[in-house]
Amino acid sequence: MPKISESTLSLILAGGKGERLMPLTIDRAKPAVPIGGNYRIIDFTLNNCVNSHIRRIYLLTQFKSQSLDRHVRSGWNMFSDRSYGFVETLPPQQRVSEDWYRGTADAVWQNVYSIKREKMPYTLILSGDHIYKMDYSEMFRQHLENNADLTVATIEEPIANASSFGIIEVDTQGRIIGFEEKPANPKCIPGDPDHSLVSMGIYLFNTETLLETLNMEFGGEKELVNKKVLFEKLKEDAGAYTRFTTGDFGYDIISNMVRINNSLLANGSSMKYNVFSYNFRDENRKMAKYWRDVGTIKSYWESNMDLKTPEPELNLYKRHNFNEDISGWPLRSYKNPFLPPAKFVFSPVVSSSLICDGVIICNATVRDSVISTCVNVQSNSIISDSILFDNVRVGQNCKLNRVIIDKDAIIGDNQQIGFNADEDLARGFTVIDGITVVPRGTRIGETYRGFNVQTVII
Structure with a gap:
């Protein structure tokens, strides 16, 4: 049986x-957004790869990628010899098109050269903006046992929320027999009327099958249209998928593989593709499976706030419990080795919070924050239910509540944020669902520790 470390390329x-x-993504791509103090969103997918022994990893970047490039270069340059492994970024190179990436499948199609060059028999397609822990080697093992051409990772989702996902229909053997992308009325799991089986956006292909289906989608005369147009075309003509594409894995590649199989079966022939579902096994090891897309300010804030609770839904620590090997499921990231420990000066009050290296809290109160x-x-300031990014300075006598402050901001003395939405909006901040977001590099107030705020050097 081939090893995942020697036979799999991850995109x-x-x-x-x-x-x-x-505004957290004004200057950075979503996968580069910080989370949990020490991490970026991309770190969770990268850790899943490395912990699953996948050593050949490409990140397909596009918008505002500098921050992500820097993070990967600084924190994930872990292989001294490229023949052993690599973690590299791939921007749009216009090898097969003059356009930027026009969908998830199109992004992979535009990097066919790199896929062919690596000569790996299996290719794992992943999303870089989801937070979860997963051992892909278990999925790989099932893929081989099923002699599959494609395996799609799936998770149970309450049917009330399922219309936001691709819905998978399987037979008793786990073979995918139906796929609908974000239907208005999602089908439930047989025997479980409260849940649907949804795609996690994790696809393990035989590389030969991947290249064949990509060429079928983009190598001919198909017209690229948006998803609404394709939906209307399919209502008029069930065969419209042979003439139109949206450049997406869910809407096009996977749906078309299932359509081809069903068409062959209807004509009495054998299926062309072995397409299976893999039920997500969570390495987080909690009662409920943890898989999150922190796609909104509210969900992002909630995910951070969960991390500082006594029993967070997502376990950041190596051990799952004290009876296990300490190696557990390590979470790597870039960490500056020259930073001193956090320091609490005089009599601060710090509770239920995550505090990172290099922090100084001087006679202030920090509760339920990251x-x-x-x-x-500085002294006499009170911070609650908030997230402060790197290098933020908070002056004396400040009050912050339900605030996210981006990097390099200086909050001058005697400031209040998060208590009056109208005042926060008037200052140019963003207020969403009762959460105030202060943009990167903001300087407010007149003084910081008695110095002019505009002249303070961070």
């Missing part, structure tokens, strides 16, 4: 704009 789709996370590296909080 991580990491070019998302993250428009619903604005404080990233090199943040400085």
Whole structure:
């Protein structure tokens, strides 16, 4: 049986704009958004790959990729010899098109050269903006046992929320016999009327099958249209998928593989593709499976707030419990080795919070918050239910509540944020669902520790 480490190439789709996370994505791609103080969103997918012994990893980047490129270069340059493994970014290179990536499948199609060059028999397609823990080698093992051409990772989702996902229909053997992308009325799991089986956007292909289906989608005369147009075309003509494409794995590649199989079966022939579902096994090891797309400010804030609770839904620590091997499921990221430990000066009050290296909290109160590296909080300030990114400075006598402050901001003395939405909006901040977001590099107030805010050097 082949080993996943020697036979699998991973392509991580990491070019998302993250428009619903604005203004956190003004200067960075969604996968590069910080989370949990020490991490970026992309770190969870990268850790899943490395912990699953996948050593050949490409990140397909696109929008505002500089921050992501820097993070990967600084924190994931872990292979000294490229023949052993690599983690590299691939921007749009216009090898097969003069366009930017026009969909998930088109992004992979535009990098067919790199796929062929690596000569790996299996290709794993992943999303770079989901948070979860998964051992892909278990999926790989099932893929081989089923002699599959494609295996799609799936998870149970409450049917009330399922219309936001691709819905998978399987037979008793786990073979995919139906696929609908974001239907208005999703089908339930047989015997479970409260849940649907949804795609996680994780696809394990035989590379030969991947190249064949990509060429079928993009190598001919198909017209690229948006998803609404394709939906209307399919209502008029069930064969419209042979003439139109949206450039997407769900809407096109997987749906068409299932359509071809069903058409052959209807004519008494054998199926062309072995397409199977893999039921997600969560390495987080909690009662409920953890898989999140932090696509909005509210969901992003909630995911961070969960991490500081006594029993968070997502376990950041190596051990799942004290009876297990300490190696557990390590989470790597870039960490500056020269930062000093966090320091609490005089009599601060810090509770239920994540505090990173280089932080100084001087006679202030921090509750239920995530404080990233090199943040400085001055005396008599109170911070609650907030997220502070790297290098934020908070002056004396400030009050912050339900606030996200992006990097390199200086909050001058005697400021209040998060208590009056109208005032926050008037200052140019973003307020969504009761959460105030302060943009990167903001400087407000007149003084910081008695110095002019505009002249303070971070």
